[in-house]
Amino acid sequence: MALARAAEADARRASSDGRGALDGIPLAIKDLFCTDGVRTTAASHILDAFIPPYESTVTASCAPPARSCS
Numbered sequence: 604m605a606l607a608r609a610a611e612a613d614a615r616r617a618s619s620d621g622r623g624a625l626d627g628i629p630l631a632i633k634d635l636f637c638t639d640g641v642r643t644t645a646a647s648h649i650l651d652a653f654i655p656p657y658e659s660t661v662t663a664s665c666a667p668p669a670r671s672c673s
């Protein structure tokens with residue numbers, strides 16, 4: 604799957620149709636950024652069961668489902 608997405612990103616960039624500077628670059632989102640519906644603890648036991656009902660500004664700039672930032 605990762606190689607297929609990389610090939611797609613390469614093709615987009617070659618045709619000058621890239622989705623931004625980070626198109627095709629793997630991105631890991633640390634759990635201190637709220638992601639809608641995904642458990643987010645920020646390494647705190649107080650937040651062990653916290654599942655945010657909203658998306659943070661940082662992660663909102665990423666396009667699902669691949670979460671490739673644009």
